[in-house]
Amino acid sequence: MFEFVAFLLMASFSTLPGFREFYPEDFAQRKHVFQIWRQVARRFAFREYDGPVLESLELFTAKSGPEIESQLFCFEDKGGRAVSLRPELTPSLARMVAARANGLKRPVKWFSIGDNFRYEKPQKGRLRCFTQLNVDILGESGPAAEVELIGLLIQTLLGFGLTEEDFYIRLSDRDLWLLYLELLGYEGEVALEILGVVDKWERLDTAKLLAHLSDIAGEGAAKLKASIDGFLALDSLEAVKACFASTGSGLSEQAAKRLKARLDDWSTVIEGIGAMGFGAFAKIDLSIVRGLAYYTGFVFEAFDRKNEFRALAGGGRYDELVEKMGGPEIPAVGFGMGDVVLMELLKARGKMPQFLDTLDCYVVLGGEEEKKTALSDIALLRQAGYSVEYPMKLPNFGKQFKAASAAGARFALVYGSEELAKDVVKIRNMADRSEQEVPRALLLEAVRELF
Amino acid sequence: MFEFVAFLLMASFSTLPGFREFYPEDFAQRKHVFQIWRQVARRFAFREYDGPVLESLELFTAKSGPEIESQLFCFEDKGGRAVSLRPELTPSLARMVAARANGLKRPVKWFSIGDNFRYEKPQKGRLRCFTQLNVDILGESGPAAEVELIGLLIQTLLGFGLTEEDFYIRLSDRDLWLLYLELLGYEGEVALEILGVVDKWERLDTAKLLAHLSDIAGEGAAKLKASIDGFLALDSLEAVKACFASTGSGLSEQAAKRLKARLDDWSTVIEGIGAMGFGAFAKIDLSIVRGLAYYTGFVFEAFDRKNEFRALAGGGRYDELVEKMGGPEIPAVGFGMGDVVLMELLKARGKMPQFLDTLDCYVVLGGEEEKKTALSDIALLRQAGYSVEYPMKLPNFGKQFKAASAAGARFALVYGSEELAKDVVKIRNMADRSEQEVPRALLLEAVRELF
Numbered sequence: 001m002f003e004f005v006a007f008l009l010m011a012s013f014s015t016l017p018g019f020r021e022f023y024p025e026d027f028a029q030r031k032h033v034f035q036i037w038r039q040v041a042r043r044f045a046f047r048e049y050d051g052p053v054l055e056s057l058e059l060f061t062a063k064s065g066p067e068i069e070s071q072l073f074c075f076e077d078k079g080g081r082a083v084s085l086r087p088e089l090t091p092s093l094a095r096m097v098a099a100r101a102n103g104l105k106r107p108v109k110w111f112s113i114g115d116n117f118r119y120e121k122p123q124k125g126r127l128r129c130f131t132q133l134n135v136d137i138l139g140e141s142g143p144a145a146e147v148e149l150i151g152l153l154i155q156t157l158l159g160f161g162l163t164e165e166d167f168y169i170r171l172s173d174r175d176l177w178l179l180y181l182e183l184l185g186y187e188g189e190v191a192l193e194i195l196g197v198v199d200k201w202e203r204l205d206t207a208k209l210l211a212h213l214s215d216i217a218g219e220g221a222a223k224l225k226a227s228i229d230g231f232l233a234l235d236s237l238e239a240v241k242a243c244f245a246s247t248g249s250g251l252s253e254q255a256a257k258r259l260k261a262r263l264d265d266w267s268t269v270i271e272g273i274g275a276m277g278f279g280a281f282a283k284i285d286l287s288i289v290r291g292l293a294y295y296t297g298f299v300f301e302a303f304d305r306k307n308e309f310r311a312l313a314g315g316g317r318y319d320e321l322v323e324k325m326g327g328p329e330i331p332a333v334g335f336g337m338g339d340v341v342l343m344e345l346l347k348a349r350g351k352m353p354q355f356l357d358t359l360d361c362y363v364v365l366g367g368e369e370e371k372k373t374a375l376s377d378i379a380l381l382r383q384a385g386y387s388v389e390y391p392m393k394l395p396n397f398g399k400q401f402k403a404a405s406a407a408g409a410r411f412a413l414v415y416g417s418e419e420l421a422k423d424v425v426k427i428r429n430m431a432d433r434s435e436q437e438v439p440r441a442l443l444l445e446a447v448r449e450l451f
Numbered sequence: 452m453f454e455f456v457a458f459l460l461m462a463s464f465s466t467l468p469g470f471r472e473f474y475p476e477d478f479a480q481r482k483h484v485f486q487i488w489r490q491v492a493r494r495f496a497f498r499e500y501d502g503p504v505l506e507s508l509e510l511f512t513a514k515s516g517p518e519i520e521s522q523l524f525c526f527e528d529k530g531g532r533a534v535s536l537r538p539e540l541t542p543s544l545a546r547m548v549a550a551r552a553n554g555l556k557r558p559v560k561w562f563s564i565g566d567n568f569r570y571e572k573p574q575k576g577r578l579r580c581f582t583q584l585n586v587d588i589l590g591e592s593g594p595a596a597e598v599e600l601i602g603l604l605i606q607t608l609l610g611f612g613l614t615e616e617d618f619y620i621r622l623s624d625r626d627l628w629l630l631y632l633e634l635l636g637y638e639g640e641v642a643l644e645i646l647g648v649v650d651k652w653e654r655l656d657t658a659k660l661l662a663h664l665s666d667i668a669g670e671g672a673a674k675l676k677a678s679i680d681g682f683l684a685l686d687s688l689e690a691v692k693a694c695f696a697s698t699g700s701g702l703s704e705q706a707a708k709r710l711k712a713r714l715d716d717w718s719t720v721i722e723g724i725g726a727m728g729f730g731a732f733a734k735i736d737l738s739i740v741r742g743l744a745y746y747t748g749f750v751f752e753a754f755d756r757k758n759e760f761r762a763l764a765g766g767g768r769y770d771e772l773v774e775k776m777g778g779p780e781i782p783a784v785g786f787g788m789g790d791v792v793l794m795e796l797l798k799a800r801g802k803m804p805q806f807l808d809t810l811d812c813y814v815v816l817g818g819e820e821e822k823k824t825a826l827s828d829i830a831l832l833r834q835a836g837y838s839v840e841y842p843m844k845l846p847n848f849g850k851q852f853k854a855a856s857a858a859g860a861r862f863a864l865v866y867g868s869e870e871l872a873k874d875v876v877k878i879r880n881m882a883d884r885s886e887q888e889v890p891r892a893l894l895l896e897a898v899r900e901l902f
Contacts, residue, residue, distance in 0.1 A: 013510050013546045013776055015503050016534060021547055024498035024561065031499065043833040045810055045840035045858070047475035048482065052466055052580060053504070053566065054524070054536070059464050073505070075526030078570045083467060085505070095464045096472055105857070107843055110475065115504065119529045129503060137843075144843040147826075155833060275826035325464055359496055375598075375726035382494040382606060389496040392558055392588075392595040406556070407496070 018120075018128025028355035030131075033339055033346075034113055036159040037133045041111040044152045046135060049110050051092030053117070057082040063091045063294060063324065073117045073128075085117035089134045090294075090318070090334065091325065097138050098327020106139030109148075116338075125310040125341040135315075136334030138322065143265040145333045146298050146317070147272030153302055153313055153335055154278045160342075161351040167312060170285035171300045173266070174316070176240070177231075177289060179259050183250045184227055190216060198228060199289050232287050237266055240284070269298065294318045298333070304345050312345065313337035361447065362404030362430075363390035364397060366416035374415045377425070377443055384444055386451070404430060411450060413443075469571075469579025479806035481582075484790055484797075485564055487610040488584045492562040495603045497586060500561050502543030504568070508533040514542045514745060514775065524568045524579075536568035540585045541745075541769070541785065542776065548589050549778020557590030560599075567789075576761040576792040586766075587785030589773065594716040596784045597749050597768070598723030604753055604764055604786055605729045611793075612802040618763060621736035622751045624717070625767070627691070628682075628740060630710050634701045635678055641667060649679060650740050686735050688717055720749065745769045749784070755796050763796065764788035812898065813855030813881075814841035815848060817867040825866045828876070828894055835895055837902070855881060862901060864894075 015021055022030055038048070057074050074084035086092065089112055097108060112134045122128055135152060137145040150169060157167050174195065181191040197212045204212070206225075213221035227247075234240050241263060251259060273282045290299045299316030303309075315335025322330040346352040363378055365371045374390065381388050389407055391400055397416070404412045414426035424437045427446065438446040466472055473481055489499070508525050525535035537543065540563055548559060563585045573579055586603060588596040601620060608618050625646065632642040648663045655663070657676075664672035678698075685691050692714060702710060724733045741750045750767030754760075766786025773781040797803040814829055816822045825841065832839045840858055842851055848867070855863045865877035875888045878897065889897040 013507065013513070013542075016505060016507060016528075016532065017530075019503035019505060021503065021543070022501040023547065023551070024500050027499050027501055030501075039836075040833075043836065043838045045838055047808070048478050049475050050473040050478055050481075052470035052472065054467060054470060054568070054580065056464065056467060062464070070529075073528060077467075077524060078521075079468075081467065091464075092472070096474065100474070117505070129505065140843045142843065148843070151826075151830065155830065158834070271823065272826060275823045276830040277827055278830070357498070372722065372726045375602075375723060376728055379602065379606065379727040379729070382491075383609070385490075385494065387494045387496055392591045392593065392599070 016128070018122035020127065020129065025355065029343065029352055030339065032353060032355070033160075033343060034131075037111075037113055037156065037337075040152060040156045040159045041133075041135060044109070044148065044155075046109045046111040046152075048112060049093075049096070050112050050114055051086070051089055051096060053086055053115055054083055055086055055092060057084045059091045059095065060084055060087060063094075063321065071118050071120060073119055087118045088116055088336065089114060089132065090136075090321065090336075093134070093136060093334075094321045094325040094327070094332075097330060097332075098322050098325045101322070101327045101330060104139075107145065108136070108138040110138075111135040125344060127340050131339040133337045133339075134334060135336075136332060138330050138332040140333075141319070141331035143268040143298070144272070145331075146269050146300075147276075149315070149333055149335060150269070150273055150282065150300060151276045151278060153300075153315075153337070154273075154276075154281050156337070157302065157312070160346055162345070162349065164280050165305060166345070166349055166351075167281070167302055167304050169282045169300055169302050170288045171269070171282055171298065172284070172286045172288035173262070173298050174289060174295055175258075175262055175297045176266075177286065179251070179255060179262060180227075180231055180244070180247075182255055183244070183247050184224065185250070186217070186224075194224070194228075195289050196291075198232075198287070199291050201228070201232065201287055234286060235284050237263070237270055237284065240266070265298075290314060290316055294321050294324075296320060300335070302337070308348070309345055310341050312341050357408040358387075359389055359404075359407045359409040360386040360451065361388045361411050361413050362400075362407055362409035363388060364400040364404065364412050364414045364416075365390060365394055366397075366420070367394060370415040370417065370420050373420060373440075374413075377413070377440065380444055381447060384448075386447060401428075411447070467579070469573035471578065471580065476806065480794065480803055481790065483804060483806070484611075484794060485582075488562075488564055488607065488788075491603060491607045491610045492584075492586060495560070495599065495606075497560045497562040497603075499563060500544075500547070501563050501565055502537070502540055502547060504537055504566055505534055506537055506543060508535045510542045510546065511535055511538060514545075514772065522569050522571060524570055538569045539567055539787065540565060540583065541587075541772065541787075544585070544587060544785075545772045545776040545778070545783075548781060548783075549773050549776045552773070552778045552781060555590075558596065559587070559589040561589075562586040576795060578791050582790040584788045584790075585785060586787075587783060589781050589783040591784075592770070592782035594719040594749070595723070596782075597720050597751075598727070600766070600784055600786060601720070601724055601733065601751060602727045602729060604751075604766075604788070605724075605727075605732050607788070608753065608763070611797055613796070613800065615731050616756060617796070617800055617802075618732070618753055618755050620733045620751055620753050621739045622720070622733055622749070623735070623737045623739035624713070624749050625740060625746055626709075626713055626748045627717075628737065630702070630706060630713060631678075631682055631695070631698075633703075633706055634695070634698050635675065636701070637668070637675075645675070645679075646740050647742075649683075649738070650742050652679070652683065652738055683738050685737060688714070688721055688735065691717070691735070716749075741765060741767055745772050745775075747771060751786070753788070759799070760796055761792050763792050808859045809838075810840050810855075810858045810860040811837040811902065812839045812862050812864050813851075813858055813860035814839060815851040815855065815863050815865045815867075816841060816845055817848075817871070818845060821866040821868065821871050824871060824891075825864075828864070828891065831895055832898060835899075837898060852879075862898070 072084045077083045116132050117129050178191055193216050210221050213224050217224045288301050295316040296319045297317035301314040302312040313335050317333040319331040363374050378388050409430055412428040423440050425443050426437050428435045523535045528534050567583050568580050629642055644667050661672050664675050668675045739750055739752050746767040747770045748768035752765040753763040764786050768784040770782040814825050829839050860881050863879040874891050876894050877888050879886045
């Protein structure tokens with residue numbers, strides 16, 4: 001005990017790169033974000049849950065493949081287990097739903113707010129520890145689930161005071177891509193490889209794209225690139241339909257049926273979002289294919305209109321994941337929204353409120369005797385729900401009133417020797433400096449009338 | 452992509468020992484606990500902050516010595532840094548305060564709610580990941596800080612509906628112990644070694660205690676043990692004073708002065724807690740010395756009255772820690788309250804409320820056309836703050852009303868073909884089954900009147 005270590009420079013104790021501390025003024029902003037997230041999720045009748053931040057490593061490698069390990073905070077624990085801080089919540093969610101699949105009322109509408117950890121280069125919009133809102137619907141295979149989720153995503157961003165001018169949703173569909181590629185003659189693994197190239201479309205130059213496509217399509221690379229460019233340019237459901245119609249009848253009967261069903265689902269999603277009044281927020285953008293291995297249908301991302309920031313949110317359908325986690329086949333769709341980019345955008349657009357300290361009552365004390373008397377009233381007021389502060393040391397009245405003001409107090413409760421003698425409390429309204437005296441026995445009642 | 456791994460048994464994905472999942476019904480209990488914690492802290496005018504859950508390993512070893520490493524989830528990150536999940540928040544807090552020591556208004560009254568991680572054997576009341584409320588006052592050296600903190604601790608437990616019959620606070624003082632041991636002729640490192648034995652007093656039998664004391668005090672062990680037993684039996688401030696008086700005048704003049712000041716501080720704490728109306732909750736119990744290396748004065752713990760559980764909360768003064776973290780000398784006192792033991796106690800005493808799902812409105816839909824119409828009203832109601840649910844699939848009305856009931860809806864909003872034709876909504880009060888029709892344009896107004 002008391003083994004004092006040598007005096008160490010503060011620098012050696014600094015936070016790790018990509019990790020944050022939240023002083024109260026920062027925490028207030030964070031709390032605001034969580035509050036809106038919770039509020040809107042509750043309005044959409046989603047229920048909050050949480051999973052562990054530390055999990056078996058294989059929970060993540062099983063879902064995303066071993067290549068994810070390079071991005072993980074993974075290690076061997078003292079019991080020799082390969083463990084990892086979670087990079088995302090979805091695998092834990094899939095396990096939880098799988099474990100109780102038969103007992104859960106469907107559709108399962110759940111949300112969670114929690115920390116995720118990724119060992120990536122910290123930069124604008126990307127930290128090593130970030131908090132994410134996860135919202136998922138499980139047990140509903142139809143596009144009604146997408147409508148509800150995209151509606152929630154839009155209404156959440158509206159909840160922060162952002163408008164149509166600030167953000168929009170890019171909507172895409174991996175199924176539609178696979179149907180289109182099938183029409184072009186590419187199926188199975190080859191089609192998935194092409195989607196992998198599409199995922200990098202905006203980042204690579206023409207030469208590189210052609211090189212990638214040549215590896216896959218050989219001589220047909222140039223034609224394939226032109227077809228993909230054409231598909232990427234589609235920006236309305238009508239244009240999509242026209243594209244499929246004009247590309248010809250290369251689809252098998254079964255695929256043609258799938259295409260028809262798929263286009264019906266698209267109509268449902270577009271009309272549903274429109275019916276909610278959010279049509280202006282959604283944009284068909286087939287460049288979104290989302291790299292993650294487990295998406296199976298609609299995929300979508302939220303972006304700021306000026307494209308100054310990374311994606312605000314992203315998600316899609318992952319109908320096969322719960323089964324992969326050992327559960328029954330349960331269709332699922334969900335999205336995640338991180339706090340880092342969101343807070344950057346809110347600040348940039350002037351949508352982050354100023355949070356001022358507020359206090360119901362500040363107790364001004366004449367001396368130690370007065371303090372003893374006041375402590376009982378303070379406990380009573382706090383018990384009744386009021387926030388009450390008093391000085392630990394007892395400077396003069398003037399300083400105490402200044403402290404009351406600095407603390408944002410609405411009322412000062414004055415306990416001086418005079419008040420003590422009369423067994424009263426003087427209540428000063430800090431805004432207009434009006435004062436009244438009330439008998440101590442009636443203090444709680446008087447305060448209740450003031451609020 | 453789509454690299455399906457072999458089907459894996461669910462068991463291989465289970466949570467790690469000592470870690471928890473929170474299904475929505477469990478999360479509701481957890482949320483209740485956090486809510487009371489936040490509510491009471493706010494009433495006491497504490498401000499919320501947070502630190503990173505992952506820190507440099509040395510932040511913890513510097514504070515508690517290298518022996519703490521065996522209890523840590525520590526590892527080397529991908530950048531070669533020795534890091535650890537935090538076993539407690541206090542070192543991060545001390546660093547944060549140290550870094551801004553000059554800019555912070557004192558006393559600093561801060562609280563935090565966050566996860567801590569310790570690699571210990573999971574058992575009743577002890578998990579490897581637990582959530583802790585931390586409340587600290589920094590910058591106040593006098594016992595007024597202890598009064599405020601112990602008052603907050605008591606009022607927090609009262610906030611859960613626990614009573615005087617359910618819990619109490621054991622109050623002790625490492626300074627008083629050191630003065631007593633000085634009176635007995637033991638000072639410095641030797642006195643601290645004796646305190647180490649006192650920390651184990653209840654767990655060791657007489658023979659073992661004597662053996663330990665012999666190592667320290669040689670022939671004087673039996674006498675020392677009797678003196679300690681006598682000191683441990685003291686249960687009132689009067690008895691403490693009498694003990695010091697009767698043990699004689701072995702104290703140096705300076706120590707006698709310290710003793711007087713110390714007993715004055717004790718009076719302030721006891722009287723302050725009494726003035727708040729909480730005298731019946733506090734008990735002098737000098738067996739509490741708290742093992743942690745950094746406590747310097749008053750120490751206290753909260754226990755259930757029946758002594759069926761581990762400590763509910765514990766804390767004390769740690770005046771030297773901020774300086775150790777590279778900051779200026781700042782006195783500090785704080786406590787931590789974990790969620791695990793608290794929730795066990797609340798459940799055992801019937802103080803954990805049942806949380807039922809509730810919903811403002813459930814929308815009953817006649818068909819897809821009605822749904823399109825309803826979606827716009829649903830978005831409007833949600834925007835106005837109401838929680839609204841509707842079916843994804845469209846079963847018959849009977850099943851939808853059952854779903855409304857199961858969801859705890861207060862009102863059902865019926866959109867049938869008849870209503871659609873008249874451009875009205877039928878509102879059914881789910882409790883008394885009374886119904887009314889309102890024009891769609893007036894729906895929000897009508898709902899506002901109902902709540």
